Amino acid sequence: MIFIGNWRSFGKVGGWKCENQKFLCMFACFNEVYMHKIYFENRCIIICEFGNEALADSNAVIFHPGERMDISTFASMFEVTKSLSKIYIPTSDIDAMYKNLCAQFKEVNAAGGLVVNRRGDYLLIKRNAKWDLPKGHQEAGEDIRVTAVREVEEETGVDKLELGPLICVTDHCYLRDGVWHLKHTWWYEMLYNAPVDLIPQREEDISKAAWVAKSSLPPFLKNTYPSILEVFRESRL
Known part of the structure; x- marks a missing residue:
């Protein structure tokens, strides 16, 4: 229908x-x-x-x-x-x-951030030829907010992030070793105000980390995932 x-x-x-x-x-x-x-x-x-x-x-x-x-x-x-x-x-x-x-999935939790600096630029990473936002899996016993900050720092090299409110939670599934996984990703607003060279985490297949002005976002967002577009739509940044 x-x-x-x-x-x-x-x-x-x-x-x-x-x-x-x-x-x-x-x-x-x-x-x-x-x-x-x-x-x-x-x-x-x-x-x-x-x-x-x-x-x-x-x-x-x-x-x-x-x-x-x-x-x-x-x-x-x-x-x-x-x-x-x-x-x-x-x-x-x-x-x-x-x-x-x-109930039909093996469920895993992750968290990440939509980071903006004082100029209003957004922090993006390029992973596997797609533009993305920094995120990663929650460790055992870890608060999900701590996960979000830690993963952004590890994947981009920034530190001293100011954690903002929760934007949304996205769900996506994938097949690994014959088992369907469902990843729940918590997305937080974050503010960054210290000048530092970005260091992409190569071992996580991140080839580039970049600050992108809001006016320059459209071509980057044409090469990203629908779940990332949802995060931008939900954000008040």
């Missing part, structure tokens, strides 16, 4: 705790629009309400699952149909559907 129309970007951010209490899972809402996104590289699954106008997307497929859902079904759909960009799952219980999907 295809619905014709335009997709609306997110606005206000909120959150809820998953059943196992191990992490805070975020959702985004625009007015009363409430949904979860799970990214598969440049494509995504969107869990949303029935009849929501966000379903009005001419490039998407509407998926009505039965009682049981296998994540490999969605992976196969994306693999077989390369032009498929979004799969919508309409449901009357978004939280339950999201937790159902989460």
Whole structure:
């Protein structure tokens, strides 16, 4: 089923705790629009309400699952149909559907930052030929905010960061050693005010770290991931 129309970007951010209490899972809402996104590289699954106008997307497929859902079904759909960009799952219980999907993954937590300096420039890194934001996995027992600051410092060489508010949490999945992983990444605003040479972390396949003026962002953002675009949309910087 295809619905014709335009997709609306997110606005206000909120959150809820998953059943196992191990992490805070975020959702985004625009007015009363409430949904979860799970990214598969440049494509995504969107869990949303029935009849929501966000379903009005001419490039998407509407998926009505039965009682049981296998994540490999969605992976196969994306693999077989390369032009498929979004799969919508309409449901009357978004939280339950999201937790159902989460339970099929090995879940991992990560954090990173959208860093801006006093001039208003943004800190970007180039990893595997794509422009990205610095981020990395949470260590055992580590506060997620500490993870965010540590990973930005390690991947770019900056220090003395001023941690700001949480922007959003993005989800993306990947297959590793035959196991599907779901990474929840917490994104924070950060301010940096000390002059220092940027040092990209080569062992993490980061070839470049750069300060980019806001007016110069468009060509960089054309070569990045949808989840990173979401972070920029949600940020108030």
